Amino acid sequence: MTTIRDVAREAGVSVATVSRIINNKGEASPETIARVEQVIKRLNYKPNLLAKSLSKRTSDLIGLLVPTLNNPFFPELVKEIETAANAEGYNIFLCNSDDQRSKVKYYLDSMVDHYVSGAIINSLHVNADDLAMLEARGIRTITIDRANFEHAYSAVTVDHQLGAWKAANHLICDSGCSNIVFLSGPKDEKSSSDRFAGFRKAVEHAPHPVNTSIVYGDFSMESGYHEIKRYIESGKTFDSIVSSNDAMAIGAIHACNEFHIRMPEQVKIVGYDNISSGSFITPTLTTVDQKKSEIGKIAVQELIRLIQDKNGQSKQYNLEPDLIIRNSSATK
Template identity: 55%
Template sequence: MATIKDVAKLAGVSTATVSRVINGKGEAAPETIEKIQKIVEELNYKPSSVAKSLSKRESNLIALLIPNLDNPFFSELVRTIEIAANKKGYQIYLCNSEDNREKVEYYLEAMADNYVMGAIINSLHVKEDDLERLEANGISTITIDRAQFSHAYSALAVDHIHGGYLATKHLIEVGGAKKIAFLSGPQDESSSQDRYQGYLRAVGEMDAEHIVKLYGAFDIQSGYETSYAYLANHPNIDGIVCSNDAMAYGVIRACADLGINIPQDIKVIGYDNTVNGKYSVPRLSTVSQFQPKLGDLIINELERVEKKNCKPKKYEVEPELVVRETTQKEKEIC
């Protein structure tokens, strides 16, 4: 029995294009439409009754595209969104791109093939053209956090400049840090750049000195290796602002191995408020950027646009400070 992939292969087009032509959605060149229709007839291809019903947006499947599962923030984000989706009777189709453009393209095609109702996108490698293609296929979209570009569709963005400012201001005001380092994620990561801007603003406003900007890869290993290499030769700093919790956990371990006491010798603050921060030694002060209730907001926005045919909305989230042991002043330690 012929499949939609057979038709696409013979026509030299994507399965998404075949789907649009068969369902009369979107635009294609007249010669492409004619070619696809001819192949469909020759192969006697007939979409299944299930596929037909799904193409009418009766699917209960929602695609969730994330950059990776190594960072605990994303695994917790998946769980939050899945709980919200399940409450509404939806299932999550998880797409782990591993921050790879080729994998992103594969999953974008797969979303159309699986007739998902909507797509939640968190990726630096998704372009506005990709969103337009999904929307043309009848798939409502909402971008969250990392996809911080201007587009015509639903979006939820975190004010990371404010988050970086909150973290740094707390480190200086409450922690008493004066000579501070910033541990960034990759240089091209926009949210990390925003956190750095907030950090610079706080340092500039207050009686503190920006010593160095270090780079990691948003994981524990890079946080450990980068901070260990620097602190082993530059013990003069008394505060580190980390772009995420994972790297902060690496910093905590590096300080332990170097005999540097937290928070007596150095104060450390993370970003994300992942669950492990409650149990690290010492417990990690951090910034919370994504509350559980936002999972409901994301699912509700997809439903609002898809089922009610409403105009997409933009949402901005204000991060919140979470104070624990890694930023306490020495006099507060019992």
């Protein structure tokens, strides 16, 4: 691999001169600059970006901590954030914690070691001390949605109570459903409890009596499949499902198909997230759109504002989700 020393030797100049020319610093004659640039091109030399970061104590990297890449929502969110960051001249340092505190700690330390300019955090296992540590080291932060605590730093949240209310209200008022299963995420997760609160509010204000049941998954397709399969095998009847995310809703659809339950004729299903695959399954999935693209743009733009203005005040953004009606809950 070509090094800066190779370039300097071929061009007949010092390493310091090559470094100054690469970084547009210091004086050099036009002839020297042209000769060095020709050698760089001929040798296909690529500057060591990590070394530049170490010398400058900063970089064009934005740390992005996500809880998992198994849930389709998060790879799609990562893509939106990466697109927004690249458009502003930043690259993403992706950190997948697998929802493990040990990995969260490792990646937070790695962000410091790699001199990221800012950090976008989406994790249940990050606490206020973690954010304070990053900020104290000059790494501005913004959390997305999953933080289970209040903090003074920038944040982008989604009104999950409203989203779940829209999902349940659609089934109750538009379709007349009266026996609904709420397929929840983990009990101890704030987004799960927020979505259940919105669901419960819709039920409490329903124009007709509504029977409800709740089963708990872990946001994976497998858990949605197994929980609804067990529910069907128990002999309990239901006419609809509100799922806390699309992955579990897709699993629920597979379970219903396995038992030859027709959708939407016998059971109507609404998911949550608006992942791309929801438009390509049968039936296509009614869902609540969290607005991934908007989340990505806001998170990146807010973080860049904070990076550029070290004394900039934090801001909180709360987005209103939309209901997208497709065939899984269609009415005649």
